[in-house]
Amino acid sequence: GAGVSQSPSNKVTEKGKDVELRCDPISGHTALYWYRQSLGQGLEFLIYFQGNSAPDKSGLPSDRFSAERTGGSVSTLTIQRTQQEDSAVYLCASSFIRLDTQYFGPGTRLTVL
Amino acid sequence: QKEVEQDPGPLSVPEGAIVSLNCTYSNSAFQYFMWYRQYSRKGPELLMYTYSSGNKEDGRFTAQVDKSSKYISLFIRDSQPSDSATYLCAMSGSSNTGKLIFGQGTTLQVKP
Numbered sequence: 001g002a003g004v005s006q007s008p009s010n011k012v013t014e015k016g017k018d019v020e021l022r023c024d025p026i027s028g029h030t031a032l033y034w035y036r037q038s039l040g041q042g043l044e045f046l047i048y049f050q051g052n053s054a055p056d057k058s059g060l061p062s063d064r065f066s067a068e069r070t071g072g073s074v075s076t077l078t079i080q081r082t083q084q085e086d087s088a089v090y091l092c093a094s095s096f097i098r099l100d101t102q103y104f105g106p107g108t109r110l111t112v113l
Numbered sequence: 114q115k116e117v118e119q120d121p122g123p124l125s126v127p128e129g130a131i132v133s134l135n136c137t138y139s140n141s142a143f144q145y146f147m148w149y150r151q152y153s154r155k156g157p158e159l160l161m162y163t164y165s166s167g168n169k170e171d172g173r174f175t176a177q178v179d180k181s182s183k184y185i186s187l188f189i190r191d192s193q194p195s196d197s198a199t200y201l202c203a204m205s206g207s208s209n210t211g212k213l214i215f216g217q218g219t220t221l222q223v224k225p
Contacts, residue, residue, distance in 0.1 A: 031211065033213075042117070042201060042215035042218055043203075043213070044215075048211070048212055050210070091157070098211040099206075101159055101162060102159070103159070104158070106154075106156045
């Protein structure tokens with residue numbers, strides 16, 4: 001079956017602009033995660049969604065970052081007033097249930113000029 | 114200090130060599146241990162998944178977890194050029210969300 005998909009694959013924006021990154025998880029997966037991978041860094045947890053429960057936002061680096069998951073499926077990560085330090089690869093992962101194997105999408109490479 | 118430490122390398126070996134990759138961690142609450150492989154400009158893909166301490170083998174890959182030492186390893190036997198990638202260790206169990214805590218990743222190059 002289809003894996004996790006993300007769009008766009010690449011995004012170049014100017015400092016101060018808002019961006020939206022999209023994630024389509026594997027069908028039937030109830031848990032969805034966003035991670036960020038900066039140059040020379042490992043993956044950093046951002047936010048977690050599980051069904052209709054309140055999301056775990058503990059990894060979001062600032063209030064410029066927000067995310068939502070509509071209908072328990074597609075998720076959108078929004079970064080407002082982008083800064084150069086936001087440049088990174090943003091990866092989405094989904095799993096059937098929490099603590100289960102996480103399957104990653106190909107990521108969105110964000111460059112803030 | 115990071116919760117999970119991993120030597121970023123790079124590590125270069127000849128084809129056929131045995132490769133040893135390692136991570137140390139500080140949080141004794143971790144119970145689930147994973148190794149992911151990431152090719153350039155791709156998402157990570159799961160290689161090995163281990164619960165608690167012990168060994169797990171899958172083909173040319175062996176994962177070891179020593180919780181008493183807070184140390185995990187991945188061994189690759191008969192390494193191939195196609196194994197050239199970044200290897201990321203990841204752990205979970207310290208929260209009820211299942212979020213993964215990753216090491217920095219080790220870049221491996223297997224030379225023909």
